[in-house]
Amino acid sequence: xxSPDSGAAQRPRHAAHPHGAAxxxxxxxxxxxxxxxxxMVEEGRYCVDILTQIAAIQSALxxxxxxxxxxxxxxxxxxxxxxxxxxxxxxxxxxxxxxxAR
Amino acid sequence: xxSPDSGAAQRPRHAAHPHGAAxxxxxxxxxxxxxxxxxMVEEGRYCVDILTQIAAIQSALxxxxxxxxxxxxxxxxxxxxxxxxxxxxxxxxxxxxxxxAR
Amino acid sequence: xxSPDSGAAQRPRHAAHPHGAAxxxxxxxxxxxxxxxxxMVEEGRYCVDILTQIAAIQSALxxxxxxxxxxxxxxxxxxxxxxxxxxxxxxxxxxxxxxxAR
Amino acid sequence: xxSPDSGAAQRPRHAAHPHGAAxxxxxxxxxxxxxxxxxMVEEGRYCVDILTQIAAIQSALxxxxxxxxxxxxxxxxxxxxxxxxxxxxxxxxxxxxxxxAR
Numbered sequence: 358x359x360s361p362d363s364g365a366a367q368r369p370r371h372a373a374h375p376h377g378a379a380x381x382x383x384x385x386x387x388x389x390x391x392x393x394x395x396x397m398v399e400e401g402r403y404c405v406d407i408l409t410q411i412a413a414i415q416s417a418l419x420x421x422x423x424x425x426x427x428x429x430x431x432x433x434x435x436x437x438x439x440x441x442x443x444x445x446x447x448x449x450x451x452x453x454x455x456x457x458a459r
Numbered sequence: 460x461x462s463p464d465s466g467a468a469q470r471p472r473h474a475a476h477p478h479g480a481a482x483x484x485x486x487x488x489x490x491x492x493x494x495x496x497x498x499m500v501e502e503g504r505y506c507v508d509i510l511t512q513i514a515a516i517q518s519a520l521x522x523x524x525x526x527x528x529x530x531x532x533x534x535x536x537x538x539x540x541x542x543x544x545x546x547x548x549x550x551x552x553x554x555x556x557x558x559x560a561r
Numbered sequence: 562x563x564s565p566d567s568g569a570a571q572r573p574r575h576a577a578h579p580h581g582a583a584x585x586x587x588x589x590x591x592x593x594x595x596x597x598x599x600x601m602v603e604e605g606r607y608c609v610d611i612l613t614q615i616a617a618i619q620s621a622l623x624x625x626x627x628x629x630x631x632x633x634x635x636x637x638x639x640x641x642x643x644x645x646x647x648x649x650x651x652x653x654x655x656x657x658x659x660x661x662a663r
Numbered sequence: 664x665x666s667p668d669s670g671a672a673q674r675p676r677h678a679a680h681p682h683g684a685a686x687x688x689x690x691x692x693x694x695x696x697x698x699x700x701x702x703m704v705e706e707g708r709y710c711v712d713i714l715t716q717i718a719a720i721q722s723a724l725x726x727x728x729x730x731x732x733x734x735x736x737x738x739x740x741x742x743x744x745x746x747x748x749x750x751x752x753x754x755x756x757x758x759x760x761x762x763x764a765r
Contacts, residue, residue: 377500384497391493395486398479404531405555411524412558415517419764422513427757429506438744451733453507456514458763459561459663459725521662529655540642553631559662561623561765581704588701595697599690602683608735609759615728616762626717633710657711660718663765
């Protein structure tokens with residue numbers, strides 16, 4: 358884990374993500390789901406049931422990613438455009454959208 | 460999580476998944492990645508960096524799902540077909556494939 | 562496109578796909594949708610509306626792919642397993658499933 | 664071509680899409696690929712080969728969608744933000760991004 362004064366200082370940083378509590382709650386649930394799948398594999402549970410759980414984790418990750426993406430676009434991207442750095446912020450946004458596109 | 464002697468006895472079960480060790484290793488790494496993302500949100504790290512990490516978790520889950528799917532098809536589905544229960548096993552397989560299709 | 566008497570003779574071939582009529586109907590509808598999108602671009606229509614139509618084509622292609630995949634698994638893969646060539650047919654099936662997984 | 668008095672007048676419209684020629688070229692190629700798949704089904708070609716072609720069409724559609732999305736974000740979304748209608752344009756953008764996310 359990086360300490361708050363570590364080297365990534367040139368990256369934008371938020372004192373706290375406005376939606377941080379909701380995002381952390383979702384991530385904690387996802388952590389529990391991953392532990393659940395680990396237990397299913399250890400117990401030798403049926404593959405199809407394990408796969409169904411993995412698909413549920415993917416959906417939960419998609420939802421948290423879309424929440425963060427929406428927050429980022431309304432916040433950072435909009436500010437960047439207003440202060441004249443729009444093209445760079447949009448280029449970066451498109452790179453990350455492509456990671457989540459099929 | 461269900462205890463090993465719980466009621467899901469009618470579901471096929473493996474004493475141990477042949478690829479269990481490899482799958483568990485991948486799942487442990489994924490658990491660590493989810494904890495890493497939680498830390499990034501707590502520290503207020505840049506959204507784009509968090510999203511990039513979430514996309515990496517998605518790819519890791521896809522890989523583990525494809526490994527399980529391949530194992531399941533070579534094992535359970537092939538046995539079911541040989542013993543004349545192919546259509547049911549294939550129906551179930553297709554349901555789970557659809558969950559991972561776009 | 563290959564002519565019917567071309568060299569791909571070593572590939573399995575069906576006199577007619579059992580679900581051929583349904584698949585062809587879906588493909589004709591998809592062709593129409595692609596022409597529709599071409600028209601929208603020529604007319605300078607709003608990008609978001611064009612993107613919504615492209616997403617609809619993707620869904621239609623997913624549906625036709627899942628229909629063909631299901632048909633292939635019940636037919637060719639099941640026959641191959643019964644005649645002892647299961648592992649090869651399953652390997653090939655998994656390759657194609659991965660193309661449709663995210 | 665729609666007549667000038669048609670109903671969609673309230674939607675933004677471009678005299679010509681700046682990337683229109685490139686997009687149309689890609690769409691024409693996609694039309695040809697869909698016709699190719701239709702021919703393969705009619706000829707009773709091997710399912711796996713047909714599925715591989717459908718996956719190629721999906722990739723081509725993804726690429727054209729990402730090109731349009733990028734163009735839309737640099738253009739319409741950026742203009743909307745500069746003229747104070749950012750939140751609405753971003754909401755609409757996120758809706759369309761979600762359609763292409765897994």
